[in-house]
């Protein structure tokens with residue numbers, strides 16, 4: 001591990017402290033005080049204040065389905081409960097051996113509450129508190145699991161299939177709690193290994209916070225921000241612009257989630273814009289692409305013409321002028337030319353000579369991961385090559401402690417690959433990962449492929465192997481012209497989606513970020529709602545062309561194990577603010593296999609990958625670093641020559657290290 005890890009403002013990187021971030025203030029967006037102890041405010045925010053305020057690109061459109069509970073189902077539930085309870089007890093006993101001041105005590109973990117949102121379900125704990133909203137029930141009264149299971153079904157919080165569907169991988173049946181976190185979903189966050197790793201660290205984490213991703217399936221675990229993470233959040237809370245980098249799994253996105261809360265508390269939600277380089281990353285944060293925020297369409301053209309375009313369009317002009325903080329995630333995929341253009345537009349549209357017109361910038365990403373696709377100007381391939389880059393940030397911070405993987409040997413191996421190396425010992429370790437991975441728990445391996453064509457082949461083969469009738473969904477596409485129509489190829493859902501019962505699927509749109517249903521959420525098709533069902537006939541009134549057979553998929557999602565009816569969604573292609581094309585389709589794609597590009601930013605439990613055809617910089621590193629442990633990795637076709645690092649990236653991080661070494665402030669390490 002390298003020494004200092006925070007690049008504190010060196011003369012090269014530092015800007016003077018800004019007392020105020022922008023001139024214009026309205027009563028609506030007046031800065032809210034965050035108090036002397038800015039971070040204290042940060043960590044005591046209610047979960048209700050959580051990310052529900054994030055801009056959601058679409059309305060919630062998935063509705064839980066209801067079924068009645070049979071005796072057979074009750075028996076199965078009881079079996080699942082026993083299993084869950086024994087797993088839980090084993091976990092708790094392991095945890096108690098590693099007791100730590102920064103984690104919830106095991107006794108806390110043994111009971112949990114149903115939440116008032118109605119999405120609650122039981123853990124394997126001994127007793128469960130009923131929601132206050134449940135009719136006839138008082139908060140605080142405890143119920144057996146059986147009572148709660150029945151209550152949950154009666155109240156419509158959960159639904160239970162009448163019989164298991166062949167090929168179903170999630171929980172193999174109808175358990176209310178058969179899902180264990182991280183079963184191949186990008187958004188499952190099981191912090192146990194991470195928290196354990198952090199407690200073993202000598203740099204005692206400072207602040208306990210509620211994990212914003214905790215859900216009703218798990219006890220709310222206390223998680224602890226590392227000193228570095230805390231330092232970054234403090235800087236952000238005092239209005240500093242920060243570039244936050246670090247290897248995969250160091251918690252960049254995790255810090256961002258808190259940063260969004262801090263900034264919204266400070267400036268008001270309407271002045272904070274959450275963006276990312278790709279739609280997938282943006283959706284995971286509940287934001288939009290940086291192009292959409294900027295109102296620059298595809299971003300082609302001179303910076304002057306783009307600034308004119310933004311100024312002439314009311315919506316985009318108002319957005320730029322209202323912004324007090326701009327968050328940009330996955331910066332590695334934004335090229336330097338575009339970054340300079342954004343800086344220019346900010347200065348011109350806001351009539352303010354400071355970088356980005358004085359907007360506080362929070363930029364995150366790891367340049368060792370995937371690079372920009374087709375950068376406009378090869379001289380400015382990476383964002384750090386932008387002329388404005390070093391003027392933009394008060395702080396450039398490289399997080400050091402990896403939370404995603406607890407095994408330090410694996411972390412060392414990944415860090416070596418990140419920097420383009422692979423020692424003979426590590427190569428041997430990876431070659432030994434070619435054997436089968438334990439799938440007895442029903443967790444299906446996610447296969448990662450460098451090329452999209454392999455992803456399609458694999459998904460199609462698996463669909464055929466189910467040997468179930470296939471239902472076709474045909475997108476309704478609308479476009480102003482041929483150019484706009486071609487842009488629909490970039491939309492995250494295919495023109496034709498073929499589904500069968502048992503198909504492993506992934507959501508292609510953020511439909512309910514608060515409920516965990518986001519772009520990338522994993523699920524399984526458990527049935528189809530037929531046209532005689534009132535819900536289906538309602539959808540068919542407007543979207544019959546999408547489903548010629550008039551049926552609509554019922555999907556059980558991993559995030560909460562609930563079955564939902566999935567209805568069509570629309571994706572639009574904008575040129576600036578003008579809608580030029582639109583696709584309407586069921587927001588699902590097959591998910592036995594994923595492309596490496598699609599999985600950047602995800603945490604996966606079990607991965608199988610063939611990287612012999614990896615072609616881009618950082619691709620091998622991105623694929624391998626998704627998985628939490630070597631035990632969850634099946635690697636076939638490993639070729640060390642496919643580990644590629646762009647020399648400019650290596651140079652950038654050497655400079656960052658150099659700046660670290662010369663900093664005067666005490667160093668921070670995890």
Ligand SMILES: Nc1ncnc2c1ncn2[C@@H]1O[C@H](COP(=O)(O)OP(=O)(O)OP(=O)(O)O)[C@@H](O)[C@H]1O
Pocket residue numbers: 189190191194195198223224225226229246247248249250251252253254255366403404600601602603625
């Ligand atoms: N302080 C912490 N305590 C416990 N868990 C943490 C902490 N910070 C991050 N994590 C967990 O570590 C995992 C990886 O975090 P995250 O996805 O934010 O990393 P990242 O740096 O954005 O990774 P990538 O570069 O791959 O996108 C997540 O499960 C996250 O919840």
